[in-house]
Amino acid sequence: MTRSYDFRALLLSIVLLITLLGAWELATNTQAQGGGGELTEYERLMGAGSQRAGVPPPSEVIGKAWEELSDPFHNTGANDKGIGIQIAYSLMRVLSGYFLAALIALPVGFLIGMSPLMYKALDPFIQVLRPISPLAWMPLALFIIQDSEASSIFVIFICSIWPMLINTAFGVAGVRKDWVNVARTHELGPLKTAFQVILPAAAPTIVTGMRISIGIAWLVIVAAEMLVGGTGIGYYVWNEWNNLDLNSVIFSILMIGVVGMALDAVFARLQRFVTYTE
Amino acid sequence: MSQPFLQIDGLAKRFPSGKDDTLTVFENVDFDIEKGEFVCIIGHSGCGKSTIMNVLAGLDEPTDGVVTMDGREVSGPSLERGVVFQNYSLLPWLTALKNVTFGVKARHPDWSAERIRQHSYKFLEMVGLTNGAEHRKPSQLSGGMRQRVSIARAFATEPKLLLLDEPFGALDALTRGTIQDELLRIWQDSGQTVFMITHDVDEAILLADRILLMSNGPFAQVAESVVIDIPRPRKRTEMVHHPAYYKIRNHLVDFLSSRSAEIAASPREKDGSRRQPPTVRPGAEDDSPAPDAESARPHLVSLAG
Numbered sequence A: 001m002t003r004s005y006d007f008r009a010l011l012l013s014i015v016l017l018i019t020l021l022g023a024w025e026l027a028t029n030t031q032a033q034g035g036g037g038e039l040t041e042y043e044r045l046m047g048a049g050s051q052r053a054g055v056p057p058p059s060e061v062i063g064k065a066w067e068e069l070s071d072p073f074h075n076t077g078a079n080d081k082g083i084g085i086q087i088a089y090s091l092m093r094v095l096s097g098y099f100l101a102a103l104i105a106l107p108v109g110f111l112i113g114m115s116p117l118m119y120k121a122l123d124p125f126i127q128v129l130r131p132i133s134p135l136a137w138m139p140l141a142l143f144i145i146q147d148s149e150a151s152s153i154f155v156i157f158i159c160s161i162w163p164m165l166i167n168t169a170f171g172v173a174g175v176r177k178d179w180v181n182v183a184r185t186h187e188l189g190p191l192k193t194a195f196q197v198i199l200p201a202a203a204p205t206i207v208t209g210m211r212i213s214i215g216i217a218w219l220v221i222v223a224a225e226m227l228v229g230g231t232g233i234g235y236y237v238w239n240e241w242n243n244l245d246l247n248s249v250i251f252s253i254l255m256i257g258v259v260g261m262a263l264d265a266v267f268a269r270l271q272r273f274v275t276y277t278e
Numbered sequence B: 001m002s003q004p005f006l007q008i009d010g011l012a013k014r015f016p017s018g019k020d021d022t023l024t025v026f027e028n029v030d031f032d033i034e035k036g037e038f039v040c041i042i043g044h045s046g047c048g049k050s051t052i053m054n055v056l057a058g059l060d061e062p063t064d065g066v067v068t069m070d071g072r073e074v075s076g077p078s079l080e081r082g083v084v085f086q087n088y089s090l091l092p093w094l095t096a097l098k099n100v101t102f103g104v105k106a107r108h109p110d111w112s113a114e115r116i117r118q119h120s121y122k123f124l125e126m127v128g129l130t131n132g133a134e135h136r137k138p139s140q141l142s143g144g145m146r147q148r149v150s151i152a153r154a155f156a157t158e159p160k161l162l163l164l165d166e167p168f169g170a171l172d173a174l175t176r177g178t179i180q181d182e183l184l185r186i187w188q189d190s191g192q193t194v195f196m197i198t199h200d201v202d203e204a205i206l207l208a209d210r211i212l213l214m215s216n217g218p219f220a221q222v223a224e225s226v227v228i229d230i231p232r233p234r235k236r237t238e239m240v241h242h243p244a245y246y247k248i249r250n251h252l253v254d255f256l257s258s259r260s261a262e263i264a265a266s267p268r269e270k271d272g273s274r275r276q277p278p279t280v281r282p283g284a285e286d287d288s289p290a291p292d293a294e295s296a297r298p299h300l301v302s303l304a305g
């Protein structure tokens, strides 16, 4: 029953994909031909093929993807690094900023969640800092840190800290009093109570915050790398756009999606692991 | 005269209500419990039974009064007082077995993992929760099974005093009967002291040595201490034929249906002296009340006065 249901969903997905790719292929091809036959090399260089004629059909993108993915880690100069290397740079930044944020957000969130006083005291700061676009910090970060690498890590740090902090505080504050009472009647100390009762009780909410954070961090790194340049998938997209290599642009957009999906899947797994039913 | 095992003196609980006003849930609550006694407390909902139990457990603080156990004042939760909460309060992310080992580990931090496991199994067996069920999470267990785990957890830490808050309220009659029998058996074997809240008159008569009756709140009091003169072992089916049974039952039902409200409506005397609730024995052979030795005791502590 569920299996045939899943199967039907999968079938529908495939049909949709083929339809979409087909429509795209058709649209881009008729464009090129409807423009009046073959363009000469000269016309093409002058951009006479109209702007939209530049959008490549999926078949070309797939060709490009094949080419890139068959050698993802080549490194032949600053402007010719494989997609794998670029993604690795981005991931490295995302993970360091994210890890630093977790290192601060989880304990501080715990503290805020445990203490209504701290909650009230820190709330105004959080409310003001949270809505600031992470990229707005970039100039200040570049000025203070004087290093583009560290600045982009800082931007990741600042954007991923809020969901983790808020969810941790919220989850810890919402732990059922009954469970805390179980810890109390068993004379558990503060540390044991925190790790054996409050943490597992709040874990689903905390991991939800971590999942939101990693999603935001991956969104932000692309923009940050476009700004600071050098390496990374964001820089790669921008660089290929400057080269007018739309095949690569489309291919890297898809790769950003795939990596983001993989990151999310890791946390979805973690979430399933810590979720409990009452 | 030796001190009673558990002594409750001048207990009161008030909550602020409105501006400069307080709501007194109960006051002047004095009673004793002897070692090994099984005491039930009955009263209408909202009269403060759970609050009293939480104070005994050390989870809640009274506005006035002192609880003394084994000569020491109760000032916080302790492993010497095991609690079975009304809603079981199992940790839902742990299996039944892990919920029990949680308690044993807290009690005996120096024990090996194997010893903790064996000890836990002993108590899971006692409540009939082995052969696979112990590896399930509480959400995968029925209400009755959850309550068994909760009881196993409390008994496995072997506290001197067991506090049970309407432990069988949510169970069907059949399951309730089985677990009541188990509870009685464990209590008799262990010699522990039990204080239990219930709203079920028959359950109280079956289990208790003594039943405390609480009048309605606000300003609730422990109005009477009813001794259950029915010999043990009591069997549910035979007990109803005992001559004392209906006398006791009628006394309790009469209290709950009319007297609990009358007491609440009658004017309150205000003196700080310690007064044990009068002991009544509706099931005694002669109908004259037994001489009340308890109330003759000199008053010990009084914070109210």
Ligand SMILES: Nc1ncnc2c1ncn2[C@@H]1O[C@H](COP(=O)(O)OP(=O)(O)O)[C@@H](O)[C@H]1O
Residues within 6 Å of the ligand: B015, B023, B025, B043, B044, B045, B046, B047, B048, B049, B050, B051, B052, B217
């Ligand atoms: N935090 C509180 N503030 C005000 N009133 C409370 C609070 N907690 C409990 N009460 C009151 O105390 C009374 C006793 O509650 P409880 O001990 O749960 O009664 P029972 O267990 O006998 O049903 C109730 O009437 C309830 O309204």
Ligand SMILES: [Mg+2]
Residues within 6 Å of the ligand: B049, B050, B051
């Ligand atoms: Mg209650």
